[in-house]
Amino acid sequence: MTKTTTAATAPLLGTRALNRATLDRQLLLRRSPLTAGAAVAHLLGLQAQNVKPPYYALAARLDGFAPEQLSGLMADREVVRIVTMRSTIHTHTADDCLTLRPLVQPARDRELTNFRKGLAGVDLDRLAALARELVEAGPHTMKQLREALLVEWPDADPQALGVAARCRLPLVQVTPRGLWGQSGQVALTTAERWLGRSAEPAPAPDATVLRYLAAFGPASVKDMQTWAGLTRLRDAFERLRPRLVTFWDESGVELFDLPDAPRPDPETSAPSRFLPEFDNLLLSHADRTRVVPKEYRGRSWQGNQAYCTLLVDGFLAGLWRLEGDCLVIEPFGTLTNTQRDEVAAEGERMLGVMHPGVAYDIRFGTVVRR
Incomplete structure (x- = not known):
């Protein structure tokens, strides 16, 4: 939507206004009393390509945080490490692991099209079933999983076989990987086996749109698509439009938000913060000039x-x-x-x-x- 059509119906939010609103949602305008688990849920997960970033991310955001709090949740299987948004590893609550991963499954299926040549002749349904059987019998490293799958498809590309298993199955990294102060190689099993319950059917994106706005808004359709690594979310925003308020940014892009979400004065003081690499604050909008x-x-x-x-x-x-x-x-x-x-x-x-x-x-x- 252009600046001309939007300007007549919705107010402008400048860069500083967007910055302060996003910082507030991200628990970075002031430190929050939320527990580690509640914060991981509110933030819809923490980017976790490496082990330490989620811990530093919460240290910047929470009052009274200690690394052992998140590590304990991981040891108790209340949070897990799994590939979700943007095909990257995130630390999610167990509930979000079982719902957000099905939501982004279309992106994982689309990712596999880049490996068609290496998967020529591979029955992907058979691969998923065999990989599930292997990792549920006992956690496997990716190297072990690739080698086992090569027995079935010796002419396939080993890397492609591993990617296919990761894309077709919700594979979580088992502890001690991810625990604070401990080391462990990446070993994988299914989310269902690790958590002891089945994944949810792929949900409509509407509820996640509302949660995304609560954590990252005000935001455009393209912003959320960038965060999720998904396409075609416009319909969900349009269904929700009667429940939302709209603005436009300085480039004329329409922004959506929750009516009662905080939008602080642009001149509100913002404290200095140390963020880890891969922090979602810097990765979750198509237009990152707000930060x-x-x-x-x-x-x-x-x-x-x-x-x-x-x-x-x-x-x-x-x-x-x-x-x-x-x-x-x-x-x-x-x-x-x-x-x-x-x-x-x-x-x-x-x-x-x-x-x-x-x-x-x-x-x-x-x-x-x-």
Whole structure:
């Protein structure tokens, strides 16, 4: 929808207004008293390509958080690690694992079309049944699963066989993988076996649209499609339109929101925050300028590697990294003395939460890219 048609019927939300609203939904405008499990549910999961990011994500958002809280939920199988949105690993509650994964199954099916050549002659239904039998008999690494499937289809591409198993089945990473302070290789079984209950039928997206807006709104149809890795969500938004309010952004894109959702004053103060690599705040909108200034676009990535990021005044403002016994902070621009003091204080707090009793120096410099 264009700016001309939208402007006549809905108010404008500028970049700072969108920023403050999104930060509020993301529990980053002020730290929340929510439990770790409630926060994971509210945020519709945490990006978890690596083990540590979900823990740092909650440390930035929750008052009184300790890593053992999320680790305990994972050990008790109340949260799990599974491929869902955007074909990436997320930490989800058990309930969301069993509903969101079916919701995004069309995207996983579409992903398989990129591997047709390597899967020539492979019966995908048979592959799914065999892979399920294997991993439910005992967790398998992806290497073990590929080798077992190659026995059945020796001419297939091993990588494609593994992708097919991951796409056709809801495979979760079993503990100790993902536990704080522990190590473990990736071993997989089905969500049903790990959680002891069946997955839900693929739901209509309407309920998830409302939850997405509660966690990431105000947002456009394309924003949610970017977050979910799905297409054709316009119909769901149109069905929900009578229950929603609409706005337009500075580019003339129509935005949807929940009527009673918080939309703070754009001049509301936003504290500095240290976010992990792959934080969903930076990945869940088609237009990321609500958090990422245009001049810093692409600065938090190099190839396929994402870096830990720093928010100042609610916007991406730099990178950070733990290097040995030092927290190195690399601002993209010049910080005022007040901002430097605030960033350093927030860094001390983050270190105290995540690494209590360990002494770290804090310095402003250049983060080593790896």
